[in-house]
């Protein structure tokens with residue numbers, strides 16, 4: 001792009017970001033279900049994997065914009081437990097894409113002060129993906145900016161079942177009394193331990209489903225369903241979603257008056 005045009009665009013981008021920051025109430029944690037890659041490709045007569053590839057471009061743009069906005073956590077549903085049931089070819093292409101994205105992006109993420117983390121049944125991923133993932137996690141562990149959490153071979157039910165196993169084992173070994181188990185205890189056994197619950201869940205491509213994502217953690221999250229397919233979901237769309245979030249009143253089960261009186 002022409003340098004002048006690029007500078008102009010960056011200037012406009014900065015202005016929008018400043019406005020959002022001035023409005024206050026930037027979400028601390030955004031979670032996203034990146035849906036619609038296949039449909040994006042189909043609409044163009046391309047193979048599904050072309051949609052996933054373009055989806056990686058969206059990931060890049062959204063990660064950068066979240067970092068600039070001062071969002072602290074971004075959790076992306078990159079591969080669900082159920083995704084293993086897709087045709088073998090698509091699974092292996094997705095794994096290859098993931099491996100390549102991690103390999104290509106780690107240095108850039110390091111420079112942008114992004115810290116990579118992962119949740120899910122990581123041991124079920126191909127060895128090479130695990131290696132790239134652990135390398136990215138290790139390399140970026142001292143970064144203090146955005147925490148990018150990749151949900152891989154993840155599902156909410158898997159995570160809760162896993163927590164139940166761990167809690168039962170702690171009870172069995174006398175480390176935990178059943179009457180002392182609270183929701184705080186459960187949180188300690190989830191893979192998101194130490195990470196605040198998402199303030200905002202974004203799902204692209206117009207589907208009204210949670211699809212086994214962060215079932216425990218989404219209890220009070222604001223949900224935004226965007227009609228845009230993930231490969232077309234870039235920072236401009238993210239800014240619109242955040243502006244909408246800023247207009248919402250989060251009551252956490254209370255009534256409006258209680259919130260204003262506690263301010």
Ligand code: FPP
Pocket residue numbers: 034035036037038039040052055056059076077078079083097098101102150
């Ligand atoms: C859903 O679209 C998308 C996925 C199952 C995979 C998402 C993965 C990426 C965008 C790559 C991730 C890369 C990094 C670096 C995190 P779909 O295939 O279900 O689309 P459809 O509903 O239109 O068929």
